[in-house]
Amino acid sequence: MSDANFVYLTQERLIELEQELKELKTTGRKEIAGKISEARSHGDLSENAEYDAAKEEQGMFELRISKLENVLSRARVVDESKFEEGVVHILSHVEVKNLKTNKTFSYHLVSPEEADFQSGKIAVVSPVGQGLMGKKVGEIVNIKAPAGLMEFQILSVK
Numbered sequence: 001m002s003d004a005n006f007v008y009l010t011q012e013r014l015i016e017l018e019q020e021l022k023e024l025k026t027t028g029r030k031e032i033a034g035k036i037s038e039a040r041s042h043g044d045l046s047e048n049a050e051y052d053a054a055k056e057e058q059g060m061f062e063l064r065i066s067k068l069e070n071v072l073s074r075a076r077v078v079d080e081s082k083f084e085e086g087v088v089h090i091l092s093h094v095e096v097k098n099l100k101t102n103k104t105f106s107y108h109l110v111s112p113e114e115a116d117f118q119s120g121k122i123a124v125v126s127p128v129g130q131g132l133m134g135k136k137v138g139e140i141v142n143i144k145a146p147a148g149l150m151e152f153q154i155l156s157v158k
Helices: 011-040 049-073 127-132
Strands: 007-009 075-077 093-098 104-110 121-123 140-145 148-157
Touching: 007 011, 011 049, 011 075, 049 075, 104 127, 121 127, 127 140, 127 148
Parallel strands: 007 075, 104 121
Antiparallel strands: 093 104, 093 148, 140 148
């Protein structure tokens, strides 16, 4: 398996995903089965919108289980102690200044599965994430993004 197929997660995120999967496979499946059974009891299945909705929900539910199993099968826990201090890597908190706008941004570099732009978590495989990886405080970084060429100065790495 190539390194690109791995999913890098923090220990905390790995535990969260394992707990979610366990919950979905136990309590969640029972609830879905109950909904389908209840809908089935309402008669003719060919014209039963409640039954169709419950089956659709079951399909989405099973898809989520499958995705979680796939992620967990490829998961590798990241050990931050093995990274060089002051260098941007996965799990780094990076503060950058956009040299064109003079605005400062804080990013937390994470795996694609953990990315959440609204909370400042960007994927290491995103254009900005890739551009920052391996860089040090004070470096000027030019990043080609969908919005155009961006020029950042790295202010801090934690």
